[in-house]
Amino acid sequence: MLDRRSFLIRGALAGAAAFAAGAAGPLRAAMSxxxxxxxxxxxxxxxxxFIGDADAGPGEALSQRLIDEARGSGLRVIQTTVGxxxxxxxxxxxxxxxIGLWENEIDRHPDVFVRVRNSADLxxxxxxxxxxxVYQFQDSAPIGEKLERVDDFHRIGLRTVQLTYNVRNLVGDGCMEAxxxxISRFGHGLIERLNERRILIDLAHSGRRTATEAIAASKAPVLISHTGCAALVERPRNKTDAELRAVADGGGVVGIYLMPFLRESGQPMAADLIRHIEHAVKICGEDHVGIGxxxxxxPVELSEKYKARHREDIRDRRRLGISAPGESETVYLYIPDLNTARRFETLAGLLSARGHSDARIGKILGGNFARVMGQVWG
Structure with missing residues (x-):
């Protein structure tokens, strides 16, 4: 349930291709x-x-098309941003x-959706x-200065909190802060409260010192739910090997995203995604890598309407001061050769063709996230 405004400020705002020798070949539409x-x-x-339609109005219910795509995707869990x-x-x-809107959708479609609060629900x-x-914040701003709100949100289903977005907040610096x-004194208090309430800490979008200090402060494993590898493409949104290794050493998981920051320029392809996954596995080990x-x-319909809306969104993000280097009016928020609701299955097939074992692929597709979620949530 994503309205026009939510589409603007979310995440990074926010046929298969041949794949061989670490590079994407030309798109072949006829290839299964x-x-x-x-x-x-x-x-x-x-x-x-995210499940939603950028053209939907605020509070508008999910369409039958979106319900059908969710049902057929093969996904078993999605961490989705609320707030x-x-x-x-x-x-x-x-x-x-x-959260209330999502609760209504789950009640309307119990044959499709399940509330996830703990390992049994997974x-x-x-x-x-x-x-x-899973309800997830991509900024701790809804908590404000009131730590007791952590308890309120936990009661109504919040299970993961990203400490910062791109800019500075009360907790610490985001990745765009020079x-x-x-982490602030308040931020240390929030980390302690999240640990007490068994809420996962997410360090996507965080500044590098923020990430390092939060990993050290947390008594529980942490996530970086969606990022790339700075060793391959140096962007503020991507994480250094030191950050990746620290998450793994603490028992956490790093999720690799399907975003423009996977390559220096141009539209990213599955080859770019796999290059980042393989680098993360090399640095973190296969037990600490996932997909966010x-x-x-x-799937994206690359229509003229979509392109125009994307240009507008990037310009608005720049005006708001939340745009990150690597965002482009002509690079879109998808990977063309994974442009299907069952993209995880296509990715798994490509990883298998690269020689990765079924056991490793299962961990990357979600087994690692499930382990850490279960450990933290109970």
Whole structure:
């Protein structure tokens, strides 16, 4: 349930291709996407994804098309953003309202969706072949200065909190802050409260000092739900090897996104995504890497309307001061050769063709996220 305004400020705002020798070949529309036999039984988790229509009005119910795509995607869990980013005024109310809208959708479609609060819910979603929904903040702004709000949000289903967006907030510096000031005193208090309430800490979008200090301060494993590898493409949104290794050393998981920051310029392809996945596995080990698409679940229709809206969104993000280097009016928020609701299955097939074992692919597709989620949530 993504209205026009939410589409503007979310995440990074926010046929298969031949793949060989680490590079994408030309798009071949007639080629069937590669399959991965264990897919339908696997625990497939998108660490940061969205179900909705950018043209929908505020509070508008999910369309039948979106419901059908969610049902057919093969995803078993999606962490989806509730509440605003880079905004304090009205953020608490907007987050509560967003959770309420999702609660209504789950009630309307119990044959499709499952609320996820703990490890048992994760397994239920996989067993019943439904889509489990996890509520996630991409900015701690809805908590404001009131730590007791952590308890309020936990009661109504919040299970993951990203400490910062791109800019500075009360907790610490985001990845776009040149000062790189790290975690505030209030931020340390918030980390302690999140640990006490068994809420996952997410360090996507964080400044590098913020990430390092938060990993050290947390008594529980942390996530970087959606990022890329700075060793391959130096962008503020991507994480250094030191940050990736620190998350893994603490038992956490790093999710690789399907975003423009996977390459220096031009539209990213599956080859770019796989290059970042393989680098993350090299640095973190196969038990600490996942996928957080930062994309809509639905495939993109690259229409002139979509292109015009994308240009407008990028310009608005620049005016708001939340745009990150690498965002472009002509690079879109999807990967063309993974442009299907079943993109995780296509990706698994490509990884298998690269020689990755079924066991490793299962971990990357969601097994690693499930382990850490279960450990933290209980």
């Amino acid at each position: 996407p590669p399959r991965w036999a264990p897919y339908d039984e696997a625990m497939v988790i998108d660490g940061c994804g 605003p980013v880079a905004q304090y005024e009205g953020a608490y109310e907007e987050a509560v309202r967003s 397994e239920r979603a996989r067993r019943e072949k439904k889509l489990g929904v 000062g790189n000031a790290g 698409t930062d994309n809509m679940l639905s």
